[in-house]
Each structure stands twice: as C-alpha cells, then as structure tokens.
Amino acid sequence: MVEGAPLIDFNWIAGHLDGIGLRVVQHLQLTIIPLLLGIVISLILAVWAVRTPRAYGPVTAVTGLLYTIPSLAAFAVLRPIFGLSLLTALIPLTAYTLLILFRNFVAGFSAVPADVLEAAEGMGYTRRERLIRVELPLAVPLMIAGVRLASVTTIGLATVAAVLGDTFGGLGQLITEGIQNFFPTKYLLGAALSVALAIGADYLFVRFERIVTPWTHAQAGGR
C-alpha cells in the first residue's frame, strides 16, 4: 500500500468496470453450473435412496468423504489431470454440493407424513403421480433449504478456484491479484462482491421458498 493513498481507488474501479463484470460473470458460471449438476445428480440419488433405503448409508458415506477433501487440495490435485480447463474447477465444486443436497432432498421426501401418502394411494394415484403431485411439493421447503445452503457454499468455494489461475478465476481472482500487487482496492472489491453475491443468493432463495410454498407461511409468525 502506498503511504497516504486512499484505501479505495474509485477511479480505478470506474476504469475497469468491464474486467470486473467479467469476473462477476465467471463467478456466476462457477456457481450455477455446479449447482445445476449437483441438483440433477442429488435428485437421482435421493429418489433412489428413498425407494431403496439400503442405499442411504453408502451414498451419505461417499458424499461425506468427498466433502472432507479440502477445496485447495481438490483444485490442486485435478490441475495436472484436466489442465486449466473449466472441468478442474467444476468437478470439486459439484462434488461439494452433493452431501448437502442429497441429505436435504431425502429429508424432504421423508418429511411427507405416511397418512398423506396413504390418502394419495386411496385416491388412486399411481406411484409416479404420487411422487410428482404429492411428495415433491411437500418436500419443496427442505429441498430449497438445501439448494440455498449449497449455493452459498459454492459461491464461497468458488473464490478459492482462483488458485487455478486467471482463465476462469471469478471474484477470487480479483482478491488474489489484489493481494499479489498490494492493491487494496482490488482485493476489497473482490471480497465485497463475493459477500454481496452470497448474501444476495441466500436472500433470493428465502424469498423464492416463500413464494412457491405459501402454505408453510400461512400463519402469522411462521418463519
């Protein structure tokens, strides 16, 4: 830091809006793709685990094991294998979403009361109809809670992907470059934007959950 220079150089920010925008887009890419892949994989695994309870333990064990790998190590290990392609970042980021999503999806399905299922059966629903019309809507609050947590987690983890270099660095790249050049404007901006993105996503999912499941908040005082 240069002595006497202001902490935030707004002129620099104004002159580099394009570059900053690119980092934001990259960060969204590093968040949305793993999240979508994670949702698809976890949904398949969850439906499987609900139908075959024996599968729950092993799936939790494997996804839990993936979850314990430090992200820094996962990126570092995959770099020599996939090089500087997007895959190196996407594989660990997707893997980290699985434990949270799978667990919450299964919990969502299990939260459906048995008598509701029986009522659906009594009404003549087939297994598939029951899954789509009864179980899925009732599982939605816990499922969205899982997606919310996974998205926030992924936004945070994606900042670490910057150690892979600047090809798709995202906001972590702004932080890393700012630190390397002793330029607080850059790293503080990267940090502030990633915080804003995470808190914004968190808030968005809270709103979304309320909109799609109005019945859970019908009473005053419900969260």
Next chain:
Amino acid sequence: MPDVFGFFLDPTHWQGETGIPNRLLEHLVISGSGILAATLLSLPIGLYIGHTNRGAGLAINLANIGRAVPSYAMMVIPLPFTLALAPVLGYSPTLGLNFLPIFLAMTFLAIPPLLVSTYAGLRAVDRDLIEAGRGMGLTELQILRRIELPIASPILMGGFRTATLQVIATATIGAILSGGGLGRFIFDGLNQGLAGRASIYAGAILVAALAIGVDLVLSLVQTRLTPRALRRPSTPTARGPERVVGVGEGPGVARTT
C-alpha cells in the same frame, strides 16, 4: 500416482519450520485460537438469548447472514487494518499479513454454528422443567447452570463440532496469505508443478486426518458431557443423518473452503 509414502517417509519432512510437526502445530494454533475467541463471544450471547428469548430473531438472522460470507473474502477484508495497525500497536507486520486476518476469519466462521446451537439447545429444554425449577426457588442463574446447560449440552457440543470441523478445513486456505498450517503443503505443492503433487496429496491427507481425529475426540467429550439419563445408544453426531438443514434452523453444514 505421486509418491505420497515417500513424502511421509522422508525425514526432512519431519523437522524444522516447514516440517509436518511444526505445520500441524501452526494449524492447531490458528484453528484453536479462532474457535476459542468465537466461543468466548458466542457462548454468553447464545446463553442470554436462549434463556430469555430476547433479541433471538435478530441474533439468529445475523448468524445466518454471517454463515453466507465466503471465508476467503473474510480473510482479506481486515487485511488493510491489520497491516496499518502493525506500526501503531507495535506488532510485527508479518502478523498483520497472515496470522491476524486468518484468525479473525476463523473466529467469524465459527460464530454462527456456535451461536445458533447454543440458542437452539437452550430453547429445546422443556418449559415445564424450567417452571419446576422456578417453583423450587432456583435463581435464573441456577436454572441455567443446573437444568438448561446439562440438557442442552448435546446440541451445544454438536454445534461446537460443526464449528471445529469447518475451521480446521478452512484454515487450509490461510496458506494463500502465506500463513502457516497444513495448507502450506498443498499451496506450496501447487506452485511446484508436477513435482509438488506428493506434497498436495500429503497436505490433503493431513488436513482430513486432523479433522477426523479432532472430531473423534470431541464426540467422546460430547458423550461424557451428556447427562446419563439422556444418553442413547447412538448420540447425535455432527455428520449423522439426523443433522439436516431445515428452513432457517440449525447450524447446518455450510462450508466455504
């Protein structure tokens, strides 16, 4: 497959400042100090809001927002201040560059699960028991110490385990700020190209082993702290299937490393 065994068998990796024992110690110091500071901050607040239910909504909402903040961002936000304060307060600039910001980020990371679990643990205590305590003439402090704390201890320890696991895993990225700890094996290995792969694997194994080992110790402590009458064949674990993140409740499993 890189030669990870060779890495562990090499005696030079077991001595000096860059050796495994010292890196492990650094990792424990940075994680332990962060958890300690977070506990000192969140335990009194959590006990207060849990016992009185005053200000709970605000505290829990703040904790949920804090949970969303990326740790890497949290590590660099205090950086200008910890650097600038070094000459003023007279500590070494190196401390301001790595130890202090990492310590602050670890503290910040551990507060939400600790605060939320302390609150949730206390709220889970049956109201009738507390009323019975009042009827027996116990003071509020006695109710807290003799009724609420013992019953809440399993949930409280669950939050402590979650916080500890997250901090141990996240302290790894302190290496990017050239801090110490086991993350250095990974980060330094990353900068050595193919030759560094053994170091990367070794670092990952060490961090995972430390996290699992510490969690194992804490699970034993958790069992010991649980009142005998409340013990079940299987105590709730930080990673067990019962620990699901509900709608805005529970410490959850967010991690940001």
